[in-house]
Amino acid sequence: MRRWLPHTLAGKFLVLQLGVVALVLIVAAAVSARQSQAQFRTNAADRILGAAESLAANPTVRDRIGSATAAADLAPVVESTRIQSGTSVVLIADLDRTIVAATDPTLVGTRLTLPDDSAWSGRAWDGDLALAGDELIVAGTPVFATASSGDPAAVGLAVVGEAYPSAWSSLVSDVPEVAFLLGLASLAGLTGSFLLARRIKKQTRGLEPAEIATLTDQREALLHSIREGVIGVDPGGRITIANDGARDLLDLPENCVGRPVDELGLEDDVVDVLAGRAAGVDVVVLHRDRFLVANRRTARTAGREGPRSGQAIGTVTTLRDRSDLIALQRQLGATRSVGETLRAQTHEFDNQLHIISGLAQLGEYEELREYLATITARRAQVDSTIRDLIKDPPVASLLIAKSSLAAESRVELILSPDSHCDRLGADLSTDVGTVLGNLVDNALDAVANSAEATVTVEIVSDPAQVRIVVADSGPGIPQNADDLVFARGFSTKSSTVAGGRGVGLSLVRMICLRRGGWVGVRSGQDAATAVGAVFTAVLGRVAGDAADADPATDASEREQERA
Missing domain, CATH: 3.30.450.20 (PAS domain)
Incomplete structure (x- = not known):
């Protein structure tokens, strides 16, 4: 046709x-x-x-x-x-x-x-x-x-x-002149068309109009059909591409394309990733109540001949929502902690059963009666103290489990008598358990293989917030590392584990900020009662936007607020 x-x-x-x-x-x-x-x-x-x-x-x-x-x-x-x-x-x-x-x-x-x-x-x-x-x-x-x-x-x-x-x-009288003008215009049009087409094809990488239209249709279909967010940023820091997934995940306005990243009201962590100030693979950032996994790559021109070959034309960042996965990881971490505690209690009970069996075989029934009374009273005392001060069952059971784990590791876990925690909501209880479990685990790792190792825990709740303080008798934190300990990937441990270290405290900070609170650390070596490190975490009862809290707030100010 x-x-x-x-x-x-x-x-x-x-x-x-x-x-x-x-x-x-x-x-x-x-x-x-x-x-x-x-x-x-x-x-x-x-x-x-x-x-x-x-x-x-x-x-x-x-x-x-x-x-x-x-x-x-x-x-x-x-x-x-x-x-x-x-x-x-x-x-x-x-x-x-x-x-x-x-x-x-x-x-x-x-x-x-x-x-x-x-x-x-x-x-x-x-x-x-x-x-x-x-x-x-x-x-x-x-x-x-x-x-x-x-x-x-x-x-x-x-x-x-x-x-x-x-x-x-x-007109007939003007035919020679018209024919000459037509021929001259046709020649000029042919030459101009050839030069213009050559110029445009050079700028379009040799693609014909039909190929450009097909490529554009495929690009639009691909960008708007995937669930992950895709954001393109030019070298000047302006957004050039934002698909539907990115607009939903970051709550971007309709006119976001063409605007600088710094003017969209995004969290600092998200802006750092989009602007290239934060590098890494599968970087976890927090946007409001979502945990996002970001990957950023540099986009370059196609490898053709010419001065613009391989030139950087911007960056492309992909975003995936991992809020559900992070919540599942937190619950799995709590379950794993309970499992480790049960395993530690198994070893402890095995030792106790061996002692009971030996005393029974030796006929030392009086010694056996005293031994059973001692371990029963100690266990009952620990459980009774935790149940009296901590009214929230999930948090109380976590403390009991951590107490058994500490005892297995020959660490004394002390619950401060100033502690009092009423029953919490399901979401808040889960967040408190995650924060408490990570802080206690870090404290137990810090005092491992130490003489007279102790870990002190204080939990105080009021109608507005929940405060958690965990102090240990370990070596403390490195000098000038108050801020770095909460950065993802930072760890003072030399050993490596699958997935990398430096995740627990970063997750603690995210949870506290998401609930409008804060988390900080100070060294207690100069205090009257020598302690290695004191971590203080505050969680608001109602989750909200991340507060403008500085994790590096002066330690004395936090200690006054805690007191």
């Missing part, structure tokens, strides 16, 4: 330019024809007016215009005037406006009607006139008869007319 249309970019440009040239030529031809008509009228008016004046001054015309044989007598005169002037019609009329002589015999005896009556009053006139079906430009000059005395009197009117040339004849 459209097979005659060219498929290449150069061919399409050529057809377009030739169409424009043809349109211009048509308009130019119309203007040229109109100008030819105007020029013809100007030139012909002077010529026919001179012929009419010469005819009116002819003595024969003056003498014979009123005779009965005027038509025959004046016929040679009017025909001679027509031939000499090159006009179309020459005629003579008397004052009664009757044509008495004409080059066209059919006009003799007919009435001459002119658009302007001033011609009959002795004044020369020129204008357009329709005569015998032809459109003419005519000029009329009065014929005066010489009187013996007095002024000459007008006795008739000499009229000379010439027909307007047709528009086609005007």
Whole structure:
């Protein structure tokens, strides 16, 4: 149906330019024809007016215009005037406006009607006139008869007319010039089309328009069909691409494309990743109540020849929502902690059963009774203390499990008598368990293989928040590392584990900030009671936007607030 249309970019440009040239030529031809008509009228008016004046001054015309044989007598005169002037019609009329002589015999005896009556009053006139079906430009000059005395009197009117040339004849007369202009314009269009197509194909990587359209359709379909967020940022820090997934995950406005990343009201961690200030693979960032995994890569031009080959044109960041996975990991961490505690208790119970079995075999029943009373009273005392101070079952069970784990590791876990925690909501209880479990685990790792190792835990809840303080007797934190300990990937442990270290405290910080609280650490080596490190975490009862809390707040201010 459209097979005659060219498929290449150069061919399409050529057809377009030739169409424009043809349109211009048509308009130019119309203007040229109109100008030819105007020029013809100007030139012909002077010529026919001179012929009419010469005819009116002819003595024969003056003498014979009123005779009965005027038509025959004046016929040679009017025909001679027509031939000499090159006009179309020459005629003579008397004052009664009757044509008495004409080059066209059919006009003799007919009435001459002119658009302007001033011609009959002795004044020369020129204008357009329709005569015998032809459109003419005519000029009329009065014929005066010489009187013996007095002024000459007008006795008739000499009229000379010439027909307007047709528009086609005007165009035909300009054919050589039009053909030359058409050829010149076609050559210019062909050359311009070739150069323009070459320039555009260079900028479009050699792709034809159909290929560009297909590529654009595929790009749009791909970007808006995937669930993950995709954001493109140019070297100037402005967003160039944002698919539906990215708009939903980051709550971006509809007009985000073209705006700088720093002006979209995103969290600092997200802005650092998008702007390239934070590097890494599977970087976890927090946006409001979502945990997002971000990966950022640099986009470069295709590997073609030229100065722009391989040049960086921006970055592409992919975002995945891992809120559900993070919540599952937190619950799994709590479950794993309980499992480790049960395993530690298994070892402890095995040792106790061995002692009980040995005392029974030796017949030391009195010693056996005292041993059982001791371990029962100690276990009951620990459980009773935790249950009296901590009313939330999940948190209380976690403390009991951690107490058994600490005992297995020969670490004394002390619950501060100032602690009191009422029953918490399900979400808050889960977050408190996650924070408490991570802080206690870090404290147990810090005091491992230490003499007289102790870990002190204090939990205080009120209607607005929950405060958790975990202190240990370990070596403390490195100097000037108060902020770094909460960064993802930072760890003071030299061993490696699957997935990497430095995750627990980063997760603690995210949870605290998400609940409008904060978390901080200070060294207690200079205090009256020497302790290695004191971690303080505050969680709001209602989860909200991350507060503008600084994790590096001065330790003395936090200690005053805790007190």
